[in-house]
Amino acid sequence: MKLNEQKALVVFSGGQDSTTCLFWAIRQFKEVEAVTFNYGQRHAAELEVAAAIAAECNVKHHVLDLALLNQLAPSALTRSDVAITEHSDQPPSTFVEGRNMLFFSFAAVLAKQIGARHIVTGVSETDFSGYPDCRDVFIKSLNVTLNLAMDTTFVIDTPLMWLNKADVWRLADELEVFEYVRDQTLTCYNGVMASGCGECPACKLRNNGLQQYLHMRMAKQTNDGVTAVIKEVTS
Numbered sequence: 239m240k241l242n243e244q245k246a247l248v249v250f251s252g253g254q255d256s257t258t259c260l261f262w263a264i265r266q267f268k269e270v271e272a273v274t275f276n277y278g279q280r281h282a283a284e285l286e287v288a289a290a291i292a293a294e295c296n297v298k299h300h301v302l303d304l305a306l307l308n309q310l311a312p313s314a315l316t317r318s319d320v321a322i323t324e325h326s327d328q329p330p331s332t333f334v335e336g337r338n339m340l341f342f343s344f345a346a347v348l349a350k351q352i353g354a355r356h357i358v359t360g361v362s363e364t365d366f367s368g369y370p371d372c373r374d375v376f377i378k379s380l381n382v383t384l385n386l387a388m389d390t391t392f393v394i395d396t397p398l399m400w401l402n403k404a405d406v407w408r409l410a411d412e413l414e415v416f417e418y419v420r421d422q423t424l425t426c427y428n429g430v431m432a433s434g435c436g437e438c439p440a441c442k443l444r445n446n447g448l449q450q451y452l453h454m455r456m457a458k459q460t461n462d463g464v465t466a467v468i469k470e471v472t473s
């Protein structure tokens with residue numbers, strides 16, 4: 239089957255990043271579907287949030303069962319008895335070794351079945367928090383490998399690769415979904431919607447980025463306002 243250049247499969251968790259990517263893909267491609275992996279996340283709420291967003295966006299939503307991941311790499315994301323900790327010299331305990339390689343490989347199998355040439359993911363090297371499989375070099379390498387493995391011409395799109403968290407908020411704003419992403423997504427490790435528990439590493443990253451973006455936006459609005467006044471006075 240020939241892959242459709244105008245069709246994309248978004249790797250989707252219902253969090254800030256992948257939701258922003260979903261909206262990006264909807265603007266970019268004629269046909270969009272989404273895939274969420276069920277791997278025994280701490281909070282089943284993640285799956286419900288992802289399903290709800292996909293339904294609201296009229297996007298076909300696939301859920302693939304990857305429970306074996308929990309068996310292979312128990313971590314703080316999947317086991318409530320493992321505490322979430324952070325060390326500056328190593329990946330956080332939420333790290334599931336090799337997760338993205340598995341996710342994107344399964345996504346590629348599905349993408350080929352539905353005829354989608356594009357696979358979209360919200361990975362970012364900027365805020366990669368020590369996850370080696372969020373790096374651009376890994377994505378490019380896997381892209382080549384998948385094409386060789388399936389004799390095809392997939393393109394893995396990573397619209398957030400070089401964006402920090404504040405930039406991701408800006409992108410959501412540019413896509414006119416800032417409020418939606420702020421209020422309807424789930425990023426928190428403790429399963430709290432929107433701005434979250436405020437305490438876990440995911441919440442801290444998300445909320446710091448949001449504050450940073452809001453400051454930037456306010457500064458720009460003030461700047462634009464001043465420029466407009468100067469224009470008026472001098473014309």
Ligand SMILES: [Zn+2]
Pocket residue numbers: 425426427428429430434435436437438439440441442
């Ligand atoms: Zn949290």
